[in-house]
Structure formats: C-alpha cells, structure tokens
Amino acid sequence: MPKSNKKLHKTNQKIYLDYASSVSPNASSLHELGVKTRQKLENARSRVASILYSRPLEIIFTSGGTESNNLAIQGVVLAGSKRKIPHIITTNIEHPSVLETFKVLAKRKLAQISLVGVEANGIVDPKKIKKEIKKNTILVSVMYANNEIGTIQPIKEIAKEIRHYKKQHRRNNIFFHTDAVQAGNYLPLNVEQLGVDLLSLSGSKILNAGRVGVLFKKKNVPLFSIFAGGNQETGFRPGTENVDAIVKFADALEFAQKAKEKETKRLTILRDYFIKKLPRGTLGKLGKNLVINGDLKNRLPNNVNITIPKIPSDLLVIELSARGIYASSKSACKSGDGKASHVIRAINPKVKDEDGSLRFSLGRATTKNDIDYTIKSLALILSKLGKWYN
Amino acid sequence: MPKSNKKLHKTNQKIYLDYASSVSPNASSLHELGVKTRQKLENARSRVASILYSRPLEIIFTSGGTESNNLAIQGVVLAGSKRKIPHIITTNIEHPSVLETFKVLAKRKLAQISLVGVEANGIVDPKKIKKEIKKNTILVSVMYANNEIGTIQPIKEIAKEIRHYKKQHRRNNIFFHTDAVQAGNYLPLNVEQLGVDLLSLSGSKILNAGRVGVLFKKKNVPLFSIFAGGNQETGFRPGTENVDAIVKFADALEFAQKAKEKETKRLTILRDYFIKKLPRGTLGKLGKNLVINGDLKNRLPNNVNITIPKIPSDLLVIELSARGIYASSKSACKSGDGKASHVIRAINPKVKDEDGSLRFSLGRATTKNDIDYTIKSLALILSKLGKWYN
Numbered sequence: 014m015p016k017s018n019k020k021l022h023k024t025n026q027k028i029y030l031d032y033a034s035s036v037s038p039n040a041s042s043l044h045e046l047g048v049k050t051r052q053k054l055e056n057a058r059s060r061v062a063s064i065l066y067s068r069p070l071e072i073i074f075t076s077g078g079t080e081s082n083n084l085a086i087q088g089v090v091l092a093g094s095k096r097k098i099p100h101i102i103t104t105n106i107e108h109p110s111v112l113e114t115f116k117v118l119a120k121r122k123l124a125q126i127s128l129v130g131v132e133a134n135g136i137v138d139p140k141k142i143k144k145e146i147k148k149n150t151i152l153v154s155v156m157y158a159n160n161e162i163g164t165i166q167p168i169k170e171i172a173k174e175i176r177h178y179k180k181q182h183r184r185n186n187i188f189f190h191t192d193a194v195q196a197g198n199y200l201p202l203n204v205e206q207l208g209v210d211l212l213s214l215s216g217s218k219i220l221n222a223g224r225v226g227v228l229f230k231k232k233n234v235p236l237f238s239i240f241a242g243g244n245q246e247t248g249f250r251p252g253t254e255n256v257d258a259i260v261k262f263a264d265a266l267e268f269a270q271k272a273k274e275k276e277t278k279r280l281t282i283l284r285d286y287f288i289k290k291l292p293r294g295t296l297g298k299l300g301k302n303l304v305i306n307g308d309l310k311n312r313l314p315n316n317v318n319i320t321i322p323k324i325p326s327d328l329l330v331i332e333l334s335a336r337g338i339y340a341s342s343k344s345a346c347k348s349g350d351g352k353a354s355h356v357i358r359a360i361n362p363k364v365k366d367e368d369g370s371l372r373f374s375l376g377r378a379t380t381k382n383d384i385d386y387t388i389k390s391l392a393l394i395l396s397k398l399g400k401w402y403n
Numbered sequence: 404m405p406k407s408n409k410k411l412h413k414t415n416q417k418i419y420l421d422y423a424s425s426v427s428p429n430a431s432s433l434h435e436l437g438v439k440t441r442q443k444l445e446n447a448r449s450r451v452a453s454i455l456y457s458r459p460l461e462i463i464f465t466s467g468g469t470e471s472n473n474l475a476i477q478g479v480v481l482a483g484s485k486r487k488i489p490h491i492i493t494t495n496i497e498h499p500s501v502l503e504t505f506k507v508l509a510k511r512k513l514a515q516i517s518l519v520g521v522e523a524n525g526i527v528d529p530k531k532i533k534k535e536i537k538k539n540t541i542l543v544s545v546m547y548a549n550n551e552i553g554t555i556q557p558i559k560e561i562a563k564e565i566r567h568y569k570k571q572h573r574r575n576n577i578f579f580h581t582d583a584v585q586a587g588n589y590l591p592l593n594v595e596q597l598g599v600d601l602l603s604l605s606g607s608k609i610l611n612a613g614r615v616g617v618l619f620k621k622k623n624v625p626l627f628s629i630f631a632g633g634n635q636e637t638g639f640r641p642g643t644e645n646v647d648a649i650v651k652f653a654d655a656l657e658f659a660q661k662a663k664e665k666e667t668k669r670l671t672i673l674r675d676y677f678i679k680k681l682p683r684g685t686l687g688k689l690g691k692n693l694v695i696n697g698d699l700k701n702r703l704p705n706n707v708n709i710t711i712p713k714i715p716s717d718l719l720v721i722e723l724s725a726r727g728i729y730a731s732s733k734s735a736c737k738s739g740d741g742k743a744s745h746v747i748r749a750i751n752p753k754v755k756d757e758d759g760s761l762r763f764s765l766g767r768a769t770t771k772n773d774i775d776y777t778i779k780s781l782a783l784i785l786s787k788l789g790k791w792y793n
Binding site: 045046109114373 | 424433437466467498500504612630631633703720730762765773777
C-alpha cells in the first residue's frame, strides 16, 4: 500500500461497497467477503450431504419443507412433461404441501395422479404402490413419517418395489421422492440405503435450526426450478441464499442426528408410558370409544395421536392450552378449519367432523412429569366435556 | 388447579407438546403460544402495511425478493390464463428474477412477452410502455430502481399511462407490478401514490432485516400461489412463516424508512463526490473512455456504476478486493459468468464482453474516507492494468 493511502486508511480496514448485492455479504459476490460467505455455504452443504450420504451438489437449499416438496414434485413434472401428461403417485395421508401440489397439477392438467390409500394402521402397502405404476409414471412420493399420527412408512420396501418394476419394464425414469420433514430428528437419512432419488427436510422441525429447507436431488434426476432468476443452487433455486440460517441448519441437523439413538430410546419410553396412562377406563363410554391412531410400533418416538368422539378438536386444544399444555389437533397448516383431518379420515372412514383428534408431539424438553400432568389434565377435561355429551 | 396437580406441576409452567408443528411456536397453531406467535406475525404485517399505505391483508410474506417477483408475475399469469395466452410487458434492464421469469413463461407458452428498451440514460419512457399494451395485456412489471446502475424509473408516470389506456379501452384487468427491492432504503413506498397493484421488497437489501420478502398485492388482483400446501398468508404463500425474521424485517424497514431522508442527503453528497473524483483525467485513453452508467439525477443516492473499456469486470473486482474494497461487477445473481451485464448492454449497445463494469453501492457505514481510499486504489489499479492494454 502506498504511503499516501496509509494515512487515509488503516491497515486491515475493509470497505464494503456492495450494499446493493446484500447488506451482509452475498455468497455470489466475487470479492473476498463473497468468497468467504460462499465457503461457509459450501461447508454447510458438504456437512448436510455427508449426513445424507450424498454428494454436495445433490443438496439444494430452499426456504422450507413446503418449498422442498413443491420443488421436488412440480420440478420433476415440469421437466418430464414434454411429450405426454405424466403420471404421479402418492398416498392419501401426505402433508398438504405434497397432497395439494398433486391436486393442483391434476387440476391444471399437468399430471395424472393416483392416491394410494394407507391401511387402517396408517401405513401404506408397498405392493399397492407398485400396482399403481403405469407406462407414464415418472414420480412416486411417499412421506417418511407422518406429521399427524407419526407412522413410519416402509420407504426401503417401496423403493424395492419401484426398482423391481423398473427392471421388469426396462424403465429408468421413475423417481422416488420422500418428504422426510418429520424424520430429521429420529430416523436415518442415508439416501442410498433408503433408495430415494429426492428427499425433503425442514429446519422448522429441528431444534435450533435455521428456517431453511433442503431438497436432496440425485444427480440424474431431471428437475425444473419453480423460480426463475439467478444461478444460485446450481440454478435449481434462484434467490440470495440465507447463509446464516443454512449454517445453523447444518449444525442442528448434525446435532440431532448424533443424538437420535439416545433421544429415540428416551422418548419411546415416554410415549409408551403416555399411551398406557391414557384415561380410557375412567371415562365410561367416552373412554371406551377413545382411539389411539396409527401403528404403535412403526411410529415416531415422539408421537401420540388420539381420537375422542363427539368433542371437537379445537375445543380440546384450547382447554389444554388454558392449562398450559400446548398440543395440536392436526397439521398446523390446516388447523382451525373445523374439519376432521384427512389423515384421520384415511385410517378411520367412520370418523366425523365433530369427532376430535389430538396430537401430542414430544421433544427435547419433555419429561415424565410433563406427561403425568398432561394425562391428569386430559382426564379432567374429558370428564367435564364428556358430561355434556353423554 | 386441583391439589394433586399442584404437586406435579409448578404454577405457570408450560408444557410444549407440539414439536411436530414446529420446534418454536407455529403461527398456525391454535394454542396460546400459537396465538401469541400469530399476533407477532400480524403486528409485523400491520406495520409493513402501514409503511406501504396498504391494508394488512394485502401484505404477503415470502422467502425473499426472487420469490416475491416470481409470485407476482407467475401468479398473475396463472390466474389470468383461462381463455387465451395473456400478454405481459417489462423492460430490458430488470433483475433476473423478473426477466428470466418472463422468458420462462414465454418458453412454456404461458405468456406472450414484450421487453421495452430503456433510453441511453437507463430510464424507460412511459409512453413506450403504453404503446406496447394490447388487448390481452394483463401485467406490466417495471422495477422501481435498478440494482446495477441505480436509475429510478418513473413509476407514477407509467401508472398514469396504464390508467389512461384502461380508461380509453374500458379495461380494468391490467395490473402494474414494481420490483422495489432496491428502493426499500431510500424511496417512498406509498403504493397509492405510486399507483401500483403489486410491489416486491426484500430483507436482504435492508440493514438488520430478516431474510424474508414481501409481496404487496392489491385486494382486487387475482393471483395464484406458486406453492401448494397449507393456508398460510391467506393461501397465497403456503409454508410455516418465518415469524422471527418477519418481525426483524418490519423493525428494519420502519427504521430505514424513518432514516431515509437524512441518509439520502448524506449518501447523495458522497456519491456525487465519488463521481467527481473518478480518475478520468489521469488515465489517458482509458480515462477518456471511462463511462459513468445511468442517469446522474434520477438515481439511487448510493449507486456509482462505471464501465472501463478492455479490462474485465471480474479482474477489477478481485484487484479491489485485494485492497480491502468490496465492490461488484454486476448483479450478484449473475456474477462470474464473464459476460457483459444485460443492463450495461441495454444502455450501451457498443459495450463488449471484455469491457469491465464496476458497481459501487454505498451504505450506512460508508464514509468520505472510504471514498477517498477507493478512488486512490482505483487509480492505482487502472494505471497498472491500463499499461497492459495500451
């Protein structure tokens, strides 16, 4: 640095004149701060890739689970719809971001869709998925674990059935997507072992994670981006990357995956204790008709879901909330509409809109004491409300 | 609370059993924490609405500027494409998230598009916009301020021309969108006075803002959401809202808008000083051919953009970076591809890919000292590099 500049400028002082790119450094900028930001981003990408046993370039960061699911499904359909309308398959208990995307694509005549019904235990039969595959099928999307009833789907077995079909029919362009948003804390995410081509994750469901999403997309899967714009995320997701949130997400996912065995053991004990203590015997007809939803074995360690006849979900949630217990009736995305959840209806065709369901989803801070208090409170609420209905 | 529960449970202790909705409270949950989160969200929405002189329900929160622009353009086209292919108009210097969206819609035969060329000063003639309006035109999209050369477009005048056309032709379904991402810090955002139906903002460009975007959408504008899923953001933007970031955004936008007059004055002086001191006279042929891009009056107070013949942009950015000065060559979204920016080409058809451009965008921390050092460094770099080219 010349002498005259030394006077003007302290050594190591940095002058940021790139506010129009972003007030904090933009990972696409070519200057030193841009390069450093890009390194942080790519380091986070590598760490997420390593948890998924995938390649860094197969990781696309998005704004959340809804975007990841939309990108996977819309992206594969748009990339595959050159000649004829493609066919896509899912189940009837998917998250709204999958199910509604299917319905919108059908309505716009961009795809034919098949919804495979799950069994009464909330688990889909892989053979029924295979049965639905047709000549023009290009995508199967089945969630890893259900957000309402916590049932874990046989992803490996479904992948196997799809592989068999592809082998028998000499096809290679049928792709398998799983919405793994509820699986990030508790289940293995090795995409090779799962046999999936696309997998969605969300920071919203992982403690201390940044509010971002991930779409794993195997290298060979043709995908169109939903957004048009810059070249970020290899062009699959234009828009300035939320690098700080992405780094937080990588940290949190690493932590959750390391803790998952121990935490799964702990929560499984609490969950089963919760289910055992449910006040069925003390509630007469109400207790008799109380249903525990979803398979008791193949389910997330943190999920308890019950249906209580003739008492509306929203009322139950509000009564619990008044006692300091924060549970939910169904997917938050669809709460408050007064209708029975599509998931509960799928496993129990007899359920009516006036039958309430409750989802208790446990987490890092949950203790046995919490469960005891919740059970007692639930018994009191049901005794009180039950009287009106008996 | 009954005595037996008091033993189990400390008063005021809260039990969170809604981890599946979100590890931090979800604004769609019905329980107390959900309601509180929803209140925070709606408070932020009201504050943003008040800055825009709009109604709270006209504010849609998104993941950023790219999504807001895509939602505005794709959303209006998808909602309007029932009978015939709609026609949409923009300029040739828009941000890639607008321009590429136009091109993708044209490629997919979802829209006919017209790109109106700006004048040599980087400003579009409102009469030329009006001239392009046809029977099937449903949308005009013109950015408020350009991200590369900082020119401010005559938004009010364009709105007026569109209004005249609508009156003359008894039409009411032509909507006017402006990408105001670069305007958030310095320009008035009163949508009534601007006369726009849709307006995009981004937190990335506002100091201390959360990484979210906003799309203002006037109540009467028909819009389809890009994502399918839950009912968040009145159904226009499904997905769990990033409430903490949204609150930060509202705070930062309020602050920026309050500070804008004072900051505009301060930066205008710095910008004009920068332009005056550009080392044109000392650089021989190079200095003679150095061009200041864009109108000098109708431009953002923080933008200086120059073209330097025969020295590649990326080299200039890296040389400056080595001296601790972080500037950029063009939009970060398109940086590093070695091509002349579409904006510079639009105002200067003679520009070649090997002619470098530099954008200096000033901000809150920029001082006169920074400008002096930058000018001296630029002179040194240009003298050094200029020798190789003369």
